[in-house]
Amino acid sequence: xxxxxxxxxxxxxxxxxxxxxxxxxxxxxxxxxxxxxxxxxxxxxxxxxxxxxxxxxxxxxxxxxxxxxxxxxxxxxxxxxxxxxxxxxxxxxxxxxxxxxxxxxxxxxxxxxxxxxxxxxxxxxxxxxxxxxxxxxxxxxxxxxxxxxxxxxxxxxxxxxxxxxxxxxxxxxxxxxxxxxxxxxxxxxxxxxxxxxxxxxxxxxxxxxxxxxxxxxxxxxxxxxxxxxxxxxxxxxxx
Amino acid sequence: xxxxxxxxxxxxxxxxxxxxxxxxxxxxxxxxxxxxxxxxxxxxxxxxxxxxxxxxxxxxxxxxxxxxxxxxxxxxxxxxxxxxxxxxxxxxxxxxxxxxxxxxxxxxxxxxxxxxxxxxxxxxxxxxxxxxxxxxxxxxxxxxxxxxxxxxxxxxxxxxxxxxxxxxxxxxxxxxxxxxxxxxxxxxxxxxxxxxxxxxxxxxxxxxxxxxxxxxxxxxxxxxxxxxxxxxxxxxxxxxxxxxxxxxxxxxxxxxxxxxxxxxxxxxxxxxxxxxxxxxxxxxxxxxxxxxxxxxxxxxxxxxxxxxxxxxxxxxxxxxxxxxxxxxxxxxxxxxxxxxxxxxxxxxxxxxxxxxxxxxxxxxxxxxxxxxx
Ligand SMILES: Nc1ncnc2c1ncn2[C@@H]1O[C@H](COP(=O)(O)OP(=O)(O)OP(=O)(O)O)[C@@H](O)[C@H]1O
Ligand SMILES: [Mg+2]
Numbered sequence: 001x002x003x004x005x006x007x008x009x010x011x012x013x014x015x016x017x018x019x020x021x022x023x024x025x026x027x028x029x030x031x032x033x034x035x036x037x038x039x040x041x042x043x044x045x046x047x048x049x050x051x052x053x054x055x056x057x058x059x060x061x062x063x064x065x066x067x068x069x070x071x072x073x074x075x076x077x078x079x080x081x082x083x084x085x086x087x088x089x090x091x092x093x094x095x096x097x098x099x100x101x102x103x104x105x106x107x108x109x110x111x112x113x114x115x116x117x118x119x120x121x122x123x124x125x126x127x128x129x130x131x132x133x134x135x136x137x138x139x140x141x142x143x144x145x146x147x148x149x150x151x152x153x154x155x156x157x158x159x160x161x162x163x164x165x166x167x168x169x170x171x172x173x174x175x176x177x178x179x180x181x182x183x184x185x186x187x188x189x190x191x192x193x194x195x196x197x198x199x200x201x202x203x204x205x206x207x208x209x210x211x212x213x214x215x216x217x218x219x220x221x222x223x224x225x226x227x228x229x230x231x232x233x234x235x236x237x238x239x
Numbered sequence: 240x241x242x243x244x245x246x247x248x249x250x251x252x253x254x255x256x257x258x259x260x261x262x263x264x265x266x267x268x269x270x271x272x273x274x275x276x277x278x279x280x281x282x283x284x285x286x287x288x289x290x291x292x293x294x295x296x297x298x299x300x301x302x303x304x305x306x307x308x309x310x311x312x313x314x315x316x317x318x319x320x321x322x323x324x325x326x327x328x329x330x331x332x333x334x335x336x337x338x339x340x341x342x343x344x345x346x347x348x349x350x351x352x353x354x355x356x357x358x359x360x361x362x363x364x365x366x367x368x369x370x371x372x373x374x375x376x377x378x379x380x381x382x383x384x385x386x387x388x389x390x391x392x393x394x395x396x397x398x399x400x401x402x403x404x405x406x407x408x409x410x411x412x413x414x415x416x417x418x419x420x421x422x423x424x425x426x427x428x429x430x431x432x433x434x435x436x437x438x439x440x441x442x443x444x445x446x447x448x449x450x451x452x453x454x455x456x457x458x459x460x461x462x463x464x465x466x467x468x469x470x471x472x473x474x475x476x477x478x479x480x481x482x483x484x485x486x487x488x489x490x491x492x493x494x495x496x497x498x499x500x501x502x503x504x505x506x507x508x509x510x511x512x513x514x515x516x517x518x519x520x521x522x523x524x525x526x527x528x529x530x531x532x533x534x535x536x537x538x539x540x541x542x543x544x545x546x547x548x549x550x551x552x553x554x555x556x557x558x559x560x561x562x563x564x565x566x567x568x569x570x571x572x573x574x575x576x577x578x579x580x581x582x583x584x585x586x587x588x589x590x591x592x593x594x595x596x597x598x599x600x601x602x603x604x605x606x607x608x609x610x611x612x
Contacts (some may be wrong), residue, residue: 047608050608051605051608054526054608056526056604056605056607056608057605077530080525080528080529080530080531081528081530083526083527083528083604084527084528084529084530085528087528088527089526089527089607091523091526091607091608095523095607097242097520097523097524098249098520099245099246099248099249099250100242100245104245107241108241108242108524109527109528111241111242111533112524112527112528112529112530112533113528140249156527157527160528168608
């Protein structure tokens with residue numbers, strides 16, 4: 001089955017004598033075409049959750065199933081391959097490669113998988129055009145605004161046509177107007193390209209673009225119903 | 240290659256500095272090996288040039304001409320032995336010559352006087368004038384370094400310690416022996432100079448210092464058994480036996496070895512620091528799916544490109560330097576040696592990047608997540 005599934009996942013950090021239970025029996029399913037948000041106070045385990053979903057960290061207990069593959073059963077090389085082919089990460093603004101221009105930021109991901117074909121180039125340009133970056137293809141990260149950088153990162157996440165999109169505080173360094181634009185774009189791309197997307201955020205104003213909101217507290221994940229009404233209203237206007 | 244090239248293009252200044260360091264190292268390696276090679280050529284060029292494969296010395300002389308004395312008739316016997324196609328005696332002595340011709344300045348010149356049989360395989364080809372003649376014992380051919388000292392064809396030479404006057408009939412090139420320009424003369428003439436003092440020939444008739452043998456498949460063990468009181472060695476062993484040759488070469492080799500070892504370290508540290516600075520960036524690339532192989536290849540490709548270009552510049556600089564080196568400076572760098580040292584440097588810099596690659600394989604992609612800078 002496609003999408004991502006957490007089945008009773010726990011993560012225990014061992015730090016000398018101390019143990020931190022960063023994730024406590026988390027279960028959740030995100031289907032294709034679904035955009036969910038995870039909010040919660042600092043230190044509640046959001047980044048840990050995202051790292052496990054992104055195959056960067058192994059769970060201590062429970063299973064993570066990504067497109068039918070059990071992540072606990074893959075070796076590091078296969079995990080790198082899986083990250084390349086099935087997962088699109090949207091990280092912080094500074095996470096672009098400083099010496100590559102906007103177009104190359106996307107093409108380098110293709111390079112990792114092998115050769116860059118003409119179609120790849122065209123797809124990359126189309127993606128960037130969709131995100132309003134058509135005029136910036138040859139610009140380097142230090143010549144872009146924060147919002148443009150984040151949009152480049154979004155395009156990069158989509159270039160390999162992954163089935164899962166993971167975003168770690170994508171709006172942290174943006175003003176509220178840009179933040180709205182960026183999250184709106186993630187929502188739009190997720191819907192039109194039928195991805196499963198998870199966004200970790202501090203910013204409650206961004207939740208209106210998400211289908212479901214989960215709240216993380218002390219490692220436990222709970223579905224939060226309080227945003228539901230507004231969401232459905234908003235969603236119908238995006239379509 | 241993609242990442243490597245893009246980064247080189249973007250960070251021109253930073254890589255230029257590392258390139259300059261690599262150029263300097265390559266330059267130093269080439270200059271040093273050129274000088275070392277020049278010095279060893281100077282000390283044994285005549286030996287190295289000779290079309291001989293083996294050399295027979297007196298037993299106990301440890302492959303040194305100056306310690307060895309043999310009867311010339313031994314050459315005829317050796318020539319009959321298995322696998323020996325030709326054998327001929329040779330004598331060497333150091334001396335001082337004076338140009339007696341009125342035109343030249345009265346300056347003494349140190350030379351190596353080599354006695355050979357005219358016309359056989361030990362006699363080098365002249366670049367100017369005529370070769371030696373068996374029936375003209377007072378004629379010599381000299382290395383062209385003497386020409387630079389004002390000697391000319393037809394000039395009269397006086398050899399110190401001998402009463403006879405000799406005449407230069409021809410010049411040869413690249414013939415130096417024991418760091419001195421060589422003068423070739425007949426064996427008989429050489430004997431009158433070398434053994435002027437009565438009894439210095441130890442009673443040996445027609446003495447020579449060594450017998451040079453031609454024949455690639457000579458079995459030196461067999462010759463040692465067959466001929467009492469002799470030892471036959473390869474030509475390269477004989478070159479090693481030249482006075483001071485081993486020590487000189489050892490010093491130069493040591494300097495080169497240290498230079499290469501230190502360069503490895505310097506370059507390694509450079510690339511390592513560069514990699515450390517980028518470790519966050521490598522973490523991000525790994526998080527979005529870059530394999531260790533992909534990143535490792537980028538690093539090695541970058542080091543390769545940088546070193547390759549730097550070495551080429553280093554070679555050009557070296558030949559440029561060779562042009563302006565003073566005349567008497569022994570500098571000789573053949574192309575084969577340049578290629579060997581270039582490859583060595585290239586391999587060394589790539590090896591030095593390996594610690595950086597190791598570092599990259601250890602970077603945890605997790606560090607890209609949940610971090611705001
Ligand atoms: N490598 C680690 N070793 C030990 N403990 C860790 C490690 N990483 C995180 N933790 C702990 O696990 C808990 C969850 O951390 P996590 O980074 O997931 O929180 P978060 O919700 O992302 O916080 P924030 O909103 O501040 O980014 C915290 O108590 C943290 O101290
Ligand atoms: Mg976090």
